[in-house]
Amino acid sequence: MKKYICFLLLFILSIISYSQSITLKGVVKDSITTPLSYANIIAIPKDTAKTMTFAITDDVGRYNLSLHQERYTITVSYLGFETYNFELDAQQDIEKNIVLKPKENQLEEVVIEIPVIVKQDTMIYNADSFTTGEERKLKNVLKKLPGVDVDKDGEVTVNGKKVTTMLVEGEKFFGGGSKLAVENIPADAIDKVVVLDNYNEIPFLKNLSDSDEMAMNIELKEDKKKFVFGDIEAGKGNKDYYRTHSNLFYYSPEINANFIGNVNNVAETTFTFKDFMNFQGGINAVFRGDGLSLNSSRSDFSQFMESQDLVSRSSKFGALNITKTVNNKLNVNGYAIFSDDNSNTFEETQNQYVAFLEDKESTTNSKNILGIGKINFDYTPNLKEQWYFRTQFKKSDNFKNNNISSIVNFNNNLINTRKDAIATLINQNIEWHKKVSNKHTFSFVADYVYNKNNPNTFWETNNSILQGLIPIIDEPIYELSQLKETQRNNFETILKHYWVLNNNNHVYTTLGNRFSNDQFSTYDSQLLNNGSTNNFNTSGFGNDLDFKLNDNFLGLHYKFRTGIFTFKQGGYFHNYNWKANQTNTTKKQKTIFLPDFLSEIEFKKSEKLKATYQLKSTFSNASKYANQFYLQSYNSVYRGNELLENELFHSARIRYSKFSMYKGLMLFASVNFTKKIKGIQNNVEFDGVNQFLTPILIDNPETRWNYNGNIRKKIKNINYKFSVNYMSSNYIQFIDNIRNKNKNNTSSFEMSAKTLYDDFPTIEIGYKRSLGKYVSGNTNSKFTTNEPFINIDYDFLKGFIFSFDYRKYNYENKEFNQENKYELGNATLSYRKENSAWSFKLDAKNIFDVKFKNQNSFSSYIISDTKTYIMPRIIMLSLGYNL
Known part of the structure; x- marks a missing residue:
């Protein structure tokens, strides 16, 4: 660590002396x-x-x-x-x-x-x-x-x-x-x-x-x-690597159109999980904040978008966005997105359980197709009234094939898992906003969401799996099948009234209803060699759940401002009625008050302190209430609990910000606190690597603190940055019906210096250090990660641009004798002659040709050391044309 810090300080001193x-x-x-x-x-x-x-x-x-x-x-x-x-x-x-x-x-x-x-x-x-x-x-x-x-x-x-x-x-x-x-x-x-x-x-x-x-x-x-206007680019790399990309734009007062297209096999992701979440639809943010959230399954396309470490990936992406101004009152806009992604991953993992060791290899091939379309009508009859009509449609078809080789006590288990999931989402909402007078304004929304998911899973293995957990029949090859369907119909209506008493005093009233109807069904069976089926329904398997939740809520808030202070306090009364209709019917009703509070101090325009608090409530998705068994993976069986209720937790945050262009200073600090009063945790029972899980509702299952600080200071032509983060969590976990208390503390700091000279490369050099400590029962694990890095951007010789990024990763866990090191680097050299439409680019990814990344994880019952293989070195020459 000392040598990295010394190197950073020498760099800073040398840059300071570069120019008077x-x-x-x-x-x-x-x-x-x-x-x-x-x-x-x-x-x-x-x-x-x-x-x-x-x-x-x-x-x-x-x-x-x-x-x-x-x-x-x-x-x-x-x-x-x-x-x-x-x-x-x-x-x-x-x-x-x-x-x-x-x-x-x-x-x-x-x-x-x-x-x-x-x-x-x-x-x-x-x-x-x-x-x-x-x-x-x-x-x-x-x-x-x-x-x-x-x-x-x-x-x-x-x-x-x-x-x-x-x-x-x-x-x-x-x-x-x-x-x-x-x-x-x-x-x-x-x-x-x-x-x-x-x-x-x-x-x-x-x-x-x-x-x-x-x-x-x-x-x-x-x-x-x-x-x-826009640009088109095509590139060819070593081996069979290729990339084509296009951006086309047209803007006018009447119509705007944008098209983005990308085809490549270099693992370039145009559409990420964060982008996917932005395209989820839903209602305007002004209607949120009542304290209730409904968890939904993420078994559609979104789950396939998170993996970044791949052996190979080929992608096709196209997106079209059009906005049409019909007249001064009506505006129509919409977009269509298509993505076709094929990827392969490979991992080698060593899992240390309490009593044995498992060596595992996992190879995954997936094909994911996604289509999203949305059309919006924005109608403004006058300056005091606004209407929105929005319709969104999403369809995805995802296939994943996973092969696992698991060696435990010299016994080799081969497991093949094939999963095909088709998901459909339709979202329709209508919004109305009306300023009736200077004192009274109303907002109303009606929102409907239909979400259907049909994942079908097939397992094949050479050894008997889940013995004692499923009614399996001995066969040379074991073939298991699962048909699962989840379907949700969700309808929300919310009316808000804004009452302006005067410039410094406001009263807000909210009246709403949220109705959700979830259907969840599973069918698990064994396919026998003679062509017949071993149906598990006779052994407590097979779910057919109809879950309904109705939430009537009323909110009342008072906001006032005095001097540099702003306060808002109030809360929401919720009346929950829910029914789980399956082999037996469970009905429950509950009334709850969820208070919230906001306080803001604006010392000056560039310096603020804001504090918020809210008591929040969460209902889990229907699968948590399904009281029959169903297969969750090749080594786990899950059964829900119809007696579950809503989770309840405190959420508070304090945030301080200050920036001064005169001093070249930006300062941010925040503290986040979350405490679950009632929470759902899984009870995990083990039989070797096999697991049986069921959710239970317990008191005070988790407390979490998160501290963040960030300071940036410009001195002469150098930007200095220092950030620090500390997270502490205490949570309860049940292993084999035994209550375990776990503590997880992680902290990190990062510092860097970045040059800002006109006639000198933009160089950022920095260092990050992370410390972690995990305590559970007799398990005590500490780890340290050091990450020096450097980024360079340099414009030279009128038209040339060079960029380079490098990061070295060094992980150490002395308690378990683990040490992992690897370094990643990428570079790009591009050229475009002044006033020319043509451009050339030479880029190299994974310069050091690193074969894999190391990752470590640990919990109260398993310690894992994983090698995730990544794409090899790619060198590509591209030709571009600017329209």
Whole structure:
């Protein structure tokens, strides 16, 4: 660890000594000495080959500019004031206070391209002020904007807050997910990036509903409107690897159309699980927050999207998004998405159980087809009324074939599992929002969801499995079959009333009903060699459950604001009625109150403290209530419990944020607390590797704390980042009907330094260290993970771009004598001549040709050491064309 930290410190010192910077600082005021916050100071170098520098004043009017030793024109501007200009020969640190005069004639304003404009909940970035023309996609632009981050999964954050909705020209881009946008929108089409905090798509609800959403709107350049633009790329790699990708865009005042296509066999995933969740549909966020959630099965396409470590993958992806403005009252938009994915995985695992050791190999082949379509009608009869009509359809067909070789005490068990799952989802909802007067506003939604899943599973093995748990008949080859069907009909209606007593006092009333009807059935059997069937239904198998849940709820909240403080308190009364109709019928009824609380302190626009608390309730999916046995996997049998009730838990969070462009500082800290009062845990009974599981409802099963801190500081032309995370959980687990207390504590910190020089590569070098401790009964496990990393981006020789990322992974667990090491690296070199439509790219994935990754896991009854094999080194040459 010490050598990594020393190397990082030496890197930082060497970069600091790389260039001498001059500081220009001071205060911007008006003619009566009132500080002007969020004024813009722009330094334009006389050498036009150099990049301009800018700063924004803080809450007390201070600014701070880092300049090179050369001549500049300094421009200071503020809305409603005359622009102030002066010449500067930057040879030493200078302190200069500036006084701006009010404009005498507002009608003669001169439009100035200001890099960043901050006003209330909106930040507007002028993209050309931060880019050099070498950027390829939206993500490259966003990474250069102050306060904006884009991670490897395409998730965007601004000043530490996640962007939840992505817009282009004010319309949602493929449902509002960020990944498809940041990976595909061409950089040269972007004019401005507008960040909208506390976003609400219904304008007159913005100051009424407690939206914590953040949206990002991409405004396009004028020459990209009414014009088809985008790019097409094709590449060929070593062996048989290939990749083709296309993005086509058309925007006009009447119609917008986007198409994204990708075909590859290099495990490039255009559509991720996070994107899938964004396309799930559902109702507007303003109707959420009543404290109840209904868990649903994830046995459809989503479960196949999480694996990233693959031996091979081939994918076909196409997406079309169209928006049509019919007139000034009606807007129609929709999208269609198709994905066809074939993948293979291979894992080697050593499982250490309490009394024996298992060596296991697992090979999986899967084919997954998904289609999603959605159409929306947005009708705005006037500025005080809004209607939405939304219809979504999703269909998936997924096939998975898994082969396992399990060796226990020199006995080799071969198990083949084949699973075919067809899932269908239909979602229809209608929303209405009406501002009746300045004091009274109403919102109403009716939402219907139909979700059907038909997974069929077939197991084949050479040894008898699940002996004593299933009524199996001896055969040379054992063949087991399961037909399972889950079907849910869910209907919700919610009416909200916003009563504005005055600007500082609001009363909210919510009235709603949620009805859910779940049907769950299973049929397990053994297929015998003589063609007959050994039906397990005579031995307690075979489920046919009809589960109904009706929830009537009433919510009442009072919100008031005084000075820098905002408070909101209230709660929801829920009346639950549920019935599980199967071999016997169980009926239950319960009334419960779920209080919640919100408090916010806004010390200033850039510094906030927010605390929230809510008592939440959760109902499990129908399979947990099914009281007959059914096969869960090749070595486990599951039986539900019709006596289960809702889970109940406290959820609280405190979040502090502060950012200062003057100081180049961003600071975030949060504490999350969750305590289950009533919770469902599985009781696991073991017979060798075989498991019998059943859910039980227990008191105080889990308590969890999570602490996060993140600080970023810009000094001269270097960004420093330090983050820390600590998680502590205590939970109850039942093994063979014995109550076990488990403790899991993990902590990590990460520090890095990133250069921001105009004529020097952008280099980020950092180090991450993770510590973990797991305690269960007599098991005590500690692990340490060290991860040094480096990322490089370099624009050179007018048109060349080089990028490189490297991470070394070192895992150590001394108690179990485990130590795993591997390193991963990727590099890309691209070239595009100025004003040319053609581009070339050479990229290499898995440069060190690592064969597998090591992963370790442990619990109260098993310790696992897993090797997951990954794709080999791939070198690919691509040719691109920009439209």
